[in-house]
Amino acid sequence: MANGAANFVDQVRENRIWRSIFRSGTGDSNLRRALFVQQNVFLHLFSVKARRRTIAFSATWYLGALTFGTFLILVITGILLMLYYHPSVPQAYSDMKDLQYVVSSGVFLRNLHRWSAHAMVFLVFAHMFKVFYRGAYRPPREFNWVIGVVLLLVTLLLSYTGYLLPWDQLAYWAVTVGSNIASAVPLMGHKIRFLLLGGTAVNANALLRFYVLHCVILPFAAVLFIAVHFWRIRKDGGIYAGEASSEVTGK
């Protein structure tokens, strides 16, 4: 039975149409496994091999992977939430109530998005400190560290812009507190705040701007920098595996 299923899978994968899509084909050889990664436009960001030491749990605690996991969950739940959301006042708040009482699993959807967002912020920080204490930021990985700092800021902005969208008291005043800080910037503080809010106070214009930032501009930036971040892992010699053995370094 199991053999029959395996044969069927093999037949599908040797099929002409399948092979026209996935050129690497089937087989158990490491060459095929390498081609599977190398010949895929998305997967070829990664190297085809990794040092065994780097995949041990203690090396990374998988914090980077988990951060990416929360990002995936946020994209999926975020798109679904967009189907039920209007970025206008006070419709935005009614949509929250609709999620609660009208939409099937609406509360669950919103909960998952909210808690994943908190988890992502926490995991980004945890990932940063883990990388620091391992010394994995050192050359040749220094620029990937900088990209990581950019991704930290993008994550904070994503979370902050999303905070306003429910348009409840919590959202409104948290963003008011935050945007008041922007006006403390010397010389052009008020201009920055005006640009951010589309007005002099948090209002319907601010909601629309935060919505566009949250759903279009910042996710796009995040995907872009995540791609570079992953690609640089390969270009910088793979995930940092710790100090090399003494026989080579001569220490």
Next chain:
Amino acid sequence: MSDSKDFVAVVDSDAKKTPKRIAFITRRTSPQVRVRDEERVMTYPEVFFRTAAAIEVLAIGLVVTSLLWNAPLEQLADPMHTPNPAKAPWYFLGLQELLHYFPPVVAGVLIPGLVVMALIVIPYFNINIQGEGLWLRNKAKRLRTFAVVVIVFCVFLAIFEVWVALVPTLIVAAFMLLAAQTDPQIATGYRASLARKPLSFWIMTWFLFELVVLTAIGTFFRGPGWSWVLPWRA
């Protein structure tokens, strides 16, 4: 000819004749060249499936959390009615706590700006890359500098009455002094490892400590008018 070399450097493309290659590695070099033959695994399936499993465990945890606890939703936003206290999201509450002591241009612009700058430049300082123990060289001179910096900084915090940032600073400074008083050759365990910690370790640990303390205070211990409250009394 007492100083004659005992090797000859040649350029040769014939791998059968001269199959061994020698790499000359200078002292200050990047870890990239410190490579050795070691066991490797295929990214597909080994790494991808491990990563997928890790993400699945996380997803299960988040789904369970979402089933048990609802995301907060308060009344419709009302610009006429300011809640007390009005709090930013939790990851900004450390900054909001500082905003309580310093003018907005310091707490809201200068400090976060300096933190981001400091994070970006970390890997561009050779002192960080070499990672030598802070107290292993020039100890007397470094102790003097350390004393001046810590005292000036603590006086600054005391003038603004930022006790919540002063206490973690003093705790980290105490551990730094403990490390300075430790000889890594003789000591064992955590004291020996403390003695070998570089400056960057101490600064980052101090930053992490402040971050956690300030965020926790802002989140749990601040009530109306940003006064002290106990979280279980709220």
